[in-house]
Amino acid sequence: MPESDYREDVGADTPYPYHVFFIIGNEFCERYAYYGMRSILIIFLTYFLGFSKDESTIIYHSYIALCYFFPLIGGIIADSYLGKFRTILILSIVYLFGMVMMTVSAVPFGDDNTPNQTNTILALCALATVAIGTGGIKPCVAALGGDQFQDTEKGREQLSGFFSLFYASINAGSLMSTFVSPILRELQCFDRADCYAIAFIVPACLMFVAIIAFVAGSSKYVQKPSSGNVFGQFVKAVCPCGDKSRYTAAQMKEFKSVLPIIVMYIPLPFFWALFSMQGSRWTLSATQTEGWVGNAKIRPDQMQIMNPIMILAFLPLFQYCVYPALEWCGIKMTPLRKMSAGQLLTALAFVVAGFVQLAIDADLTPIPDYKDQNSVRVLNGLADEDFTAKSSYWNFVEDYDPYVSPKEKSGSMRVRAILINPNVNYHLRYHLIDSDGIEQRMVVDKTVLPGNKEDESTEFDRGNFKIKAYFMIGSIDERS
Structure with missing residues (x-):
């Protein structure tokens, strides 16, 4: 849709241009696919492919690292070459191919329905492919959604509402998949007591639906032309040895205004490194527990469901109750204070997790430290x-x-x-x-x-x- 036509058409009758709901639906399905596979990944690596717990943890976190490295590459490709729409479409197909490979890797190719080296190779290749796909589209989907709104006061209000729905769709997809995938893996197939193939094929199907939903709205999307490699321009502008002559004073001011924000974000990699351990060591620790809470059975990989539940529950609670109450008491919660409080709570959570693991270890039968034993x-x-x-x-x-x-x-x-x-x-x-x-x-x-x-x-x-x-x-x- 040409941008000029869209500017005249943005509706007074609806809060958002209707075609952004295709983007929201795409994001829900894609997040279901991503977390549906990720939630059971450490169990799959350890108990199906037979990696040790340490090896599984290394593979798991390497995969997560790749997923968050490729957004940089995807952003450069979208800004410099393909544009957001084509980048999302092409890399979503790559993403789907990786999900299908992951499903095939869960079909036991060895004797007596056991996995063999083919399963391992397929799984590792699938993880790399999925990382390229999900990472590459990550910076583009939200940006494409933002392009659909006018840069006016009304447009900014509409954009704020869009991002609220967009973020809610992310957590809804995560919540549903983290609950369902561990149940699916416990089904029986191939004469085994587990069925990871079904647990992976459902996210693959959701990724296919995500592509269909995304393409369905393509005729209405505002597609802004590529603006060049913004990341490369930023590096050249702030680097002492970079060529600054091509940039105006206003552009240089904009680039330099980002530097204080980067300093504020330095602690975040440590937070996310700890946060991602929910899906690795914490899940493996949960396999050593009975998992009963009253009459409810919580599977080890379902423990990760607490994150989207807390996000969906606490966002309105803090926004409309906790923060106003603190401000009434004279305590203003700035973004920096919120980040600091979150990191302190993360550190406290790991202290508690350490004591939980000590309690688990105390209940386990000690294993003698003998060499060359069976x-x-x-x-x-x-x-x-x-x-x-x-x-x-x-x-x-x-x-x-x-x-x-x-x-x-x-x-x-x-x-x-x-x-x-x-x-x-x-x-x-x-x-x-x-x-x-x-x-x-x-x-x-x-x-x-x-x-x-x-x-x-x-x-x-x-x-x-x-x-x-x-x-x-x-x-x-x-x-x-």
Whole structure:
């Protein structure tokens, strides 16, 4: 739509040009796709692909770093070459391709429906592709929405309302996806007790809907021509060795006015580095808890839902109650004070998280610090299981009776056996024992070769059971 036509058409009858709702819908779907994948990513890396917790954390935060690096590249491309609309459209297609790759990576290609190296390579490539897509469009969508409004008093009022809806759509998408994706991953497919493929394909579908919504309003968008590389111009203007002769005094004043703001933003990377740990170490810490709050079961990766809930709840509360009350008491909450208070609360939250982890560690069975040993760990991976197992078995036969729920449920049990010593075989037997001590059936009975890892799943019928585990070094023939 030509800009001159739009200026005459901005409506007195509606608070916003109607086509901005396509942009808001696009943002909701895109944020659902982004957080729908991100919320379960650390669990996927650790418990599906088999990375260690430290490796998964490194991959997770590398992905987040790329997601927030590529906005710089996307902004340069939009300002210098393609414009906002084409940049969003092209990189959204790249984004969708990455989401589809992520879905395919969750289909187990190995023997016995286990993931193999193909899954790992696909997942890492998918994460890089999604980072390029989501990062590249990040600086363009809100800016394109802002272009749809006049630079008048009425237009600025309309723009303020647009950004309120825009920000609400971001948090609504995050809220819904963070709640739904952990539930979807617990579905069963490919003869496994999990289904990450479904958990990833739903965000991929939402990303497809986001592209459709964005294109649907394209005939009405005001598309301003590219204005050149603003970031490059800024660097040249403020750098001592830059060529300043091409800029007017007014432009130089505008560029230099940004410098005090940059200084104020120096602490923010530390805040966001801590904030992003909600999706990595905090989620992994939550896997060590039972997750029950009253009668409600909270999955480890659903813990991140508190952020959008608090944003949606506290924005009006603070805006209309807390800040006016503080101002009435003579305390004016400037943006800098708000940022400082938020960072202090973040530091306090990590102190509390440290004490929570100490309490969790105190409840876990200590693992002996032996070298060249083997371990078997029992993982309680489903919400409706009757078992929680927090112990490890080291080079001896042990009977272990974990907590038995008074509720009778059907569910599944997952056994992961990892060989640490590469020089010997070991044999694992794992039985279900009912409350009368009668063995119901054998779950695992096999010899694992050196250097291999076994990840077994089994279903058990309705009823209360105890668990009996046998762990032996060497083959069964050597120990029987």
